[in-house]
Amino acid sequence: MTREHVVRLTILTACIFGFSIYMQKDTWIFPFPLYEISMLAAIILLYIADRKMPDLIGFTAIGWAVFQLIASDFILEFFITESNFQWFDDHFFIDYLLLGFAIVFLVWGLFVSAQWKKLPLRIAGMLLVTGFVACFVFNSYLWAILPLVAWLVCFYLDNKEASIHRNIVFLFTFFFLTKHLTLSFMVE
Numbered sequence: 135m136t137r138e139h140v141v142r143l144t145i146l147t148a149c150i151f152g153f154s155i156y157m158q159k160d161t162w163i164f165p166f167p168l169y170e171i172s173m174l175a176a177i178i179l180l181y182i183a184d185r186k187m188p189d190l191i192g193f194t195a196i197g198w199a200v201f202q203l204i205a206s207d208f209i210l211e212f213f214i215t216e217s218n219f220q221w222f223d224d225h226f227f228i229d230y231l232l233l234g235f236a237i238v239f240l241v242w243g244l245f246v247s248a249q250w251k252k253l254p255l256r257i258a259g260m261l262l263v264t265g266f267v268a269c270f271v272f273n274s275y276l277w278a279i280l281p282l283v284a285w286l287v288c289f290y291l292d293n294k295e296a297s298i299h300r301n302i303v304f305l306f307t308f309f310f311l312t313k314h315l316t317l318s319f320m321v322e
Contacts, residue, residue: 144176167208169309174199191245198238205231240267246299250292275314
């Protein structure tokens with residue numbers, strides 16, 4: 135299995151779940167709670183398909199995926215009772231986990247962008263990933279889509295071959311877009 139197969143299968147699985155919900159409920163909803171699990175599994179599978187041990191940047195990618203997974207309400211429901219959840223909510227535990235995700239994601243994004251060949255793209259990538267994290271931290275999720283998609287475009291402009299990090303950003307962008315655009319349309 136190649137990295138491209140991992141990406142395609144992950145996206146196809148999310149789309150099939152969304153389509154099955156559409157057929158049952160007559161509304162198009164992607165499986166948001168499964169995204170965090172899928173992201174971590176996809177990153178690990180990408181490294182297995184690549185037949186390489188993750189380097190420091192790879193472990194950083196796994197780290198932000200773990201932070202994102204642990205902060206997921208879906209996962210916390212399995213381990214925390216309702217009475218304990220109130221304590222976690224009162225003490226900002228989940229907020230600190232999401233902040234940890236944002237910091238590790240920023241470090242990973244800066245490392246990845248610093249490896250690009252062209253200096254203008256390196257600078258743009260670093261600014262875009264910083265803009266995404268800033269929007270994420272301030273809960274401006276719809277605005278965060280713009281720098282995230284632009285950052286993904288920079289990956290394509292820098293190198294014609296897909297790197298493992300480009301695959302990870304592609305999956306993360308797909309998950310982020312489908313989640314927040316769907317939630318935005320559902321609220322309207």
